[in-house]
Amino acid sequence: MHSQGRTHNLAHSPIGAAFGLLAAHTPVRPLLNLSQAAPSFAPPAAISERVAQVAHEPDGGRYVPQQGLAPLRRAFADELSRDHNATIDDDEVLITAGCNQAFCVTASALTIPGDNIVLAVPYYFNHEMWLTVEGVESRMLEPGKNLVPSVDDAAKLIDHRTRAIVLVTPGNPSGVTLKPDIVHGFFDLCRERGIALIIDETYRSFRAATGPSHLLYQQSGWQNTLVTLHSFSKDLAIPGYRVGAAVGAKHLLGECMKIVDCIAICAPRIGQEAALAGLRHAGEWRSVQTERIADLHRQFQGVMQAEPGGFELVSSGAYFGWVRHPWPQRSTLDVIGELLTTRDVLAIPGTAFTPDDRSMIRMSFANLNAAEIDELATRLAE
Numbered sequence: 141m142h143s144q145g146r147t148h149n150l151a152h153s154p155i156g157a158a159f160g161l162l163a164a165h166t167p168v169r170p171l172l173n174l175s176q177a178a179p180s181f182a183p184p185a186a187i188s189e190r191v192a193q194v195a196h197e198p199d200g201g202r203y204v205p206q207q208g209l210a211p212l213r214r215a216f217a218d219e220l221s222r223d224h225n226a227t228i229d230d231d232e233v234l235i236t237a238g239c240n241q242a243f244c245v246t247a248s249a250l251t252i253p254g255d256n257i258v259l260a261v262p263y264y265f266n267h268e269m270w271l272t273v274e275g276v277e278s279r280m281l282e283p284g285k286n287l288v289p290s291v292d293d294a295a296k297l298i299d300h301r302t303r304a305i306v307l308v309t310p311g312n313p314s315g316v317t318l319k320p321d322i323v324h325g326f327f328d329l330c331r332e333r334g335i336a337l338i339i340d341e342t343y344r345s346f347r348a349a350t351g352p353s354h355l356l357y358q359q360s361g362w363q364n365t366l367v368t369l370h371s372f373s374k375d376l377a378i379p380g381y382r383v384g385a386a387v388g389a390k391h392l393l394g395e396c397m398k399i400v401d402c403i404a405i406c407a408p409r410i411g412q413e414a415a416l417a418g419l420r421h422a423g424e425w426r427s428v429q430t431e432r433i434a435d436l437h438r439q440f441q442g443v444m445q446a447e448p449g450g451f452e453l454v455s456s457g458a459y460f461g462w463v464r465h466p467w468p469q470r471s472t473l474d475v476i477g478e479l480l481t482t483r484d485v486l487a488i489p490g491t492a493f494t495p496d497d498r499s500m501i502r503m504s505f506a507n508l509n510a511a512e513i514d515e516l517a518t519r520l521a522e
């Protein structure tokens with residue numbers, strides 16, 4: 141069979157590669173797994189109970205309306221409206237099978253092969269992978285000071301085939317939260333140039349800052365420019381239920397639904413019921429978890445201050461530390477392999493998030509507990 145299609149030249153996701161390394165390794169000490177950013181704790185009881193209940197309901201296994209369960213769209217539109225002091229219509233919410241699917245359908249609905257999309261570096265690897273599959277060029281927007289992208293630099297990358305700029309805030313892998321005025325600057329640029337601003341807000345709840353992540357939903361006609369992407373995976377500790385959302389113009393979501401129809405028909409009902417139960421009943425649980433992860437972040441920053449073993453914390457936030465390893469002359473992939481074999485530490489190479497090797501490593505510190513973060517510093521220092 142001829143199998144040299146769109147995926148042929150695409151590297152496997154770094155998460156798969158990390159798990160591959162793990163499969164070939166027998167840890168001597170308990171593994172410190174800083175690879176995939178996945179909540180290591182159980183979802184709130186309100187979710188598990190609701191999921192068990194739905195499984196017994198006659199329509200528990202049926203498809204749902206393609207745009208998503210109406211009460212979930214309403215509850216999420218309400219949450220965003222409350223958080224941003226704005227009015228978001230439930231028709232402006234599309235429930236997807238996770239934030240990854242939200243990105244894929246949005247990017248595909250906005251582009252044709254040969255177009256380009258601007259990605260702020262370091263980018264989220266699945267964004268770049270999907271654009272490659274779609275024959276869409278990823279234009280790299282190199283970071284400015286403190287890893288904050290510059291609007292002026294972005295303006296220089298835009299041409300007649302540019303369809304969108306993508307920001308991820310807080311960033312994966314950088315952990316950096318962009319301040320509202322920066323996000324607003326990008327919005328103005330995109331509006332002026334008639335392109336979309338896509339903001340992946342998977343880690344919105346894990347910002348250090350309080351207050352709204354931006355005030356763009358208050359701008360009249362925001363839907364002509366802005367699409368925000370969301371995930372319930374981390375907020376509610378349900379990554380396996382596959383539920384996220386895209387928020388934007390109704391007509392754009394209609395286009396996205398054509399693709400959702402082909403690849404999934406609709407996002408899983410059980411995940412949507414889980415997310416709805418979480419939005420309705422797990423407010424306090426969510427605050428406890430975000431505070432707990434903020435504590436882990438403070439501790440991680442604390443232990444990394446001493447630059448154990450020469451590993452330098454460049455930025456951090458949400459779930460991630462973006463760390464420079466001390467061997468610029470070595471390939472980061474090798475360094476990752478050695479961290480696993482000699483220190484039983486699994487992390488993701490920075491090469492997954494940048495166009496070339498910059499001696500960076502992504503560490504998902506939020507996967508660990510307090511004792512493990514101390515242990516990480518000890519092992520890095522070895």
Ligand SMILES: Cc1ncc(COP(=O)(O)O)c(C=O)c1O
Pocket residue numbers: 177237238239240241264308312340342370371372373379383384
């Ligand atoms: C920036 C970013 N976007 C999207 C996702 C995927 O989220 P979901 O599980 O909702 O598909 C992740 C998960 O790690 C992420 O870090």
